[in-house]
Amino acid sequence: MKWSRLPLGPIQTNCYILADDDKKCLIFDPGDEGEVLISWLRKRGLEPEAILLTHAHFDHIGAVDVIREHYKIPVYVHEKEAKWLMDPALNGSQFFNLIDPVRVKPADQFIAKEGELSIGKFSLEVLETPGHSPGSVSYYLREDGIIFSGDVLFQQSIGRTDLPGGDQKILLKTIHDKLLVLPENTLVLSGHGPETLIxxxxxSNPFLNGF
Structure with missing residues (x-):
């Protein structure tokens, strides 16, 4: 598997593309600039099979409808954030003046619990990783040693918890119980900024010292 990162939109949210040798791919968190992403995919001859959302904050969902309608592919989100896609008060977009309120059509598939998720030839482990938001999930590829963590854990930082449903105590417990138990050489692909290692x-993460 090969992964690529495209920072998109005013907050430069990381959209990730995971591709196999057959040019099939999954798209994680297409936050904005849908036409830019479509052009990037077209130039590389990639064929998306699904959109996977780590959570439903506005900066991770802004290009969902453009991509879904262009490629006719399903969108996955945790069931706890099913209503967030359509509601600017829940997805946080109404609190930021730099963008218009974000409203996205309902998802096609809902994640209800942890476990294996198979899409075409792709097989991922879904981990429930709340705290940044109630329905945050991370997608883990055990054999490849990578995890798409959304806004849970960053290089030398952690996700914010001041948006609807955020809870720092839950977030820290999530990081400790779900992420720090992974192999130490696991590559963390975060929603913002560069990749890091568990x-x-x-x-050295200052937010985790003493937890």
């Missing part, structure tokens, strides 16, 4: 965050 080992590095265990050793």
């Amino acid at each position: 080992e590095d965050e265990m050793d």
Whole structure:
């Protein structure tokens, strides 16, 4: 599997593309600039099979409808945030003046619990990782040693908890119980900023010291 990162939109949210050798791919968190993403995919001859959302904050969902309608593919989100796609008060877009309120059509598939998720030839482990938002999930590829963590854990930082449904205590417990138990060489692909390693965050993330 090969992954690529495209920072999109005014907050430069990381959209990730995971591709196999057959040019099939999954799209994680298409936050904005749908036409830019379509052009990027077209130039590389990639064929998307699904959109996977780590959570439903506005900066992770802004291009969902453009991509879904262009490729006729399903959108996955945790059932706890099913209503967030359509509601600017829940997805947070009404609190930021730099963008218009974001409203996205309902998802096609809902994640209800942790476990295996198979889409075409792709197989991922879904981990429920709340705290940044109630329905945050991370997508783990055990064999490849990578996890798409959304806004749970960043390089030398953690996700904010001041938007609807955020809870710092839950977030810290999530990071400790779900992420820091992964192999130390696991590559964390975060919703913002560069990738990092579980080992590095265990050793030097200032928000995790003493937890």
